[in-house]
Amino acid sequence: MVKDPLQESVGQYALRMVNIEKYFGLVRALTNINLEVGRNEIVGLIGDNGAGKSTMVKILTGVFPPTRGELYIADRKVDSRRYNVQSAHAHGIETVYQDKSLGEKQVLWRNFFIGRQIVNRFGFIDVKKEKAIANEIMVKTIGFRSKGITVDSNVSQLSGGERQGIAIGRAMHFEADLIILDEPTVALSLKEVAKVIDFVHKIKEGGKASIYISHSIPDVYEVSDRFIVLDRGEIGASIPKKDISLRDLDGFLLEYAHGLKDKE
């Protein structure tokens, strides 16, 4: 069922990073990052702690600019000095974090629209419309079947997996072209992880792109079309899924870690 993503997206990238570098003072966090993500490609980003994954995410989502290098979104160059979280949203980049995506004490329908409410010209929210759309996202996009959970439920009533589902569903509804999932399954039970994986499959089916970051290699393997191994601020390898089995990928990563250790 999974088509070759590289073929499908020739000349059409959701995202391209060209020679991106990032220094914090004299500390080099990222060097020579060249990476492209196809329009309908799920890229699994793998790397040890401190490899530079979160630095990369923060550059992509506009939290801070790169020191050097160019960023292209949907084949258009981005002025990195003017690029921030708001303009990342405007460019169709949405991020789902491990725990920073939803307002815990708020009802679900508010969480779908916070930051881009449907308002009249006095700024008052069209609650009916927001609830109707939120309900549609929950039923159609996310496929929520949990009993007793409605758009009026509080986020605190949801399980961890359901919360991530809401965050992903929201990103999909707002026509995100690229959804960055930063460790979305940490602290979730196995059953909940399966739900999140399901949501990521829906991103693929929806024709969108994603960068999936996780420590869990089996999860990354399951959802990704291609794996990028990040090591000490550099891209160590880029392997299409069709070229490698889960066991080989696991072995490769182990060897990789050992090999580098031996060099030290």
Added chain:
Amino acid sequence: MNSVRSVFRFLGRLEGFAIAMVLLLLYVVLIIAAPSVFTRPLIYISFLETVPPTLIAALGLTFVITAGEIDLSFPAVVSLSGFALSWAWRSFDPTYGAWIGIGLALAAGALVGYINGVMVARIGVPSIMATLAANFFWYGISILLAGGLQVTLKGSQDNFVHELFVGRLFGAVPAQALWALGLAVLLWFVLNRHKFGESVMFIGDNANVARVMGVNVEATRIRLFAFHGMIAAFAGIIVTLDIGVFYPDQGNFLLPAMASVFIGGTSIAGGSGSVFGTLFGAYVIGSLEAGVVATTISGYWVQVVEGVVMAAVIVLNAATGKGNLAALSSRFHLLKVSASANSAQELLRKDDTAPN
């Protein structure tokens, strides 16, 4: 049983229901304890006159606390805005000077709030410190400008503005009570139905989430403090017009206003606020002192009784917050019906983890 529970659930969801019941209970107790005072309308009219300034300031404070911040500077704003009104009253012909004064007062409140907001949002000073300093500073400025003296609003009784804001409807109902009620309704809509209010709730809930979801956290915080400054200035206008005199200490209701917000059910943790809770809370706080005095309990006991009532209400709030009233009612039901103590306990434990 089910219908009883659903009634409880419905009532528990009504904003400020619990504290409204407390207010009702308070009046029932007072009617029994001091019938000569509390069976006559005069005492209630007096509450409708004295509570609104505290209530109005507390309504604005509800927003600030919902955003997870605090504003201790509104007593100074009440004072400063009263001075601005009295200055314009004295300096211009009162027929239009009153309106200039009201404009100046609101502008002064917004300015003080704006500066608070900049200190908190841009410079990063914790709001408790920034607004504490602001309270000293602006109170001092207000005393300085007034030369430490009171200023009488000459002929205020005959002025239309007086009639409009603090006159008596049908010769009985103080107009400020209606203004306060109207403001409460408006602010409920702003908090629960406006973009600004929603942003305030999300910021109080988790400012990081609000930020990554595209809320301009800094600008909203600045607006929030300016907003409360203007509302506090309105409270100052009401006080000054009502007594016809400006005096520097007129905003001396910091603690009653804060107590009104908290017993009304707004959480100190931020993220959600109860506008109508604050409305009823302010009347509970405002009725307590006069009420306890009227029962002829020795004056030394007044504050003790007030403290006990406040603590009791806050405990009640913790138990009944958002839907927990329904959970409570189902507990009674379980306690009565369940034959097996074990299963009841198990269910109770489940309820304990219910979100509040």
